[in-house]
Amino acid sequence: MSPDDFKALFRGHPGGVAVITADDGRGPVALTATSVSSVSAEPPLLIFSVSSLSSATPTIVAADTIVVHLLDAHDLDVARLASTSGVDRFADPANWSRLPTGEPVYNGVRAWVRCAIINRMEAGGSTVIAAHALQSSIARDVDPGDHGDALVYHNRTWHRLGDHSRLD
Template sequence: MTSTPAASSPDQIVPHLSPSAGFSGSLSADEFKALFRGHPGGVAVITADAGEGPVALTATSVASVSADPPLLIFSVSSLSSSAAVLARAETVVVHLLDAQDLDLARIGATSGIDRFDGTRPWSRLVTGEAVYHDVRAWVRCAIIERMDAGGSTVIAAHALQAQLERDVSPGEAGDALVYHNRAWHRLGEHSRIDS
């Protein structure tokens, strides 16, 4: 994740465009939000600790980028109470949730509460990171890059260690938790429309 131009071939260079590139028009924040309300996202809770105690937030922006090396990205709003810690943390734990973890998704999405008060059991890994218990899966990652993007920071992370509690076999519906149009939804066999 750099700001250098990307090249698809030695003689073809695609210019890097910054937010101040002088576009003739732009969608309003409300128009942009309306677009993405109808675009569901998988739900994750991200924990981090920069030395003053753990923080957690719920995110729908987690995406895999590469399997080799194993890289993922997510974004955090500068308005998030966890933003300052994520700006300094060297590692994070990304908890990939299913519908059985809805309570944890709600904890991470609720502002002004202590997300580590014992409501949801958690402990520290031997490496020091806070990890919630009994989630579908978690992955401990080293942060390798941060990029400012509007009012958010996009974070790239390298997967170091993982635990998978509830696996989904290839082709199975699973019990996925998604956020769509300001509500939580469960995906399952009932929601499958094609195989």
Template sequence: MLDSGLSPEDFKLAFRHHAAGVAVITADAGDGPVGITVSSVFSVSAEPPLMVFSISGRSFSAPTIRRAETLVIHLLSAQQLNIARLCSTSGIDRFADTSIWSRLPTGEPHFPGVPVWIRGRVINRMEAGDSTVIAVHALESVHADIQTETPLVYHNRSWHALGDASQLDG
């Protein structure tokens, strides 16, 4: 049994000062597309190409993403703030506007306007507290001219654009 540890409020406060890249995960396990905004995506291995992310069990999208065999991870730039906001807003149909999303030939929903997306197969799931950690094997990716894109990051409960002015060394 774990010690009681930090309170949820203290834990969240500590992580508010840890900036993280913003991604949107989309999937369809057979009952319609879902999408969720996360800041927990990171690469684990280049060979084989593996990534992980976590989702809260309280999310409306969590049951579908947990059941999905494949999904799409969209790595957002600041130009896609609207998609980050869309997929982080509760109580709406995130796929109502059919002009901003489509399906890949393999069936997964995706946002084609995002500069980098990676389609992957779920290879492992682990329950961790009130969340699920999901490991994904990358199968294919599309990346536009990412040199012109400004990464979107989440810090201290707000969105930020990471730009050249934030670079500390040359």
């Protein structure tokens, strides 16, 4: 299968939007990801992948801990910021802070989870990272069955899930 065919295949598969932040001692980095998935509740594990093309990847891969921000539509500015090349994603100190453990975290997002990286696997032009959830914060919880203004990325466009998108 060609790379273009593979990309076309996944353009039609929406993904939840997250931002990964890390600082391995060289300064904070951030990137937007749609590859975050829960793996296990006991122990609490998640995975995601980072492209070797991203300038943030070397820092994320080298870090011992990271923060995964799970976004909703109210966090679109954070998603856009972390997906824009060539900008200082931490230029505005009002947008972010550091956890007591040192990791950079964006303020006011729906939820974040601080994780310890437990495994890295090279896969094509990406690195798949497995992480153990250590600490979390939920600013805007989602009730069971509620759409919660979820932010998804589909066919190169941001979307908000809502009652209009409910099928049952």
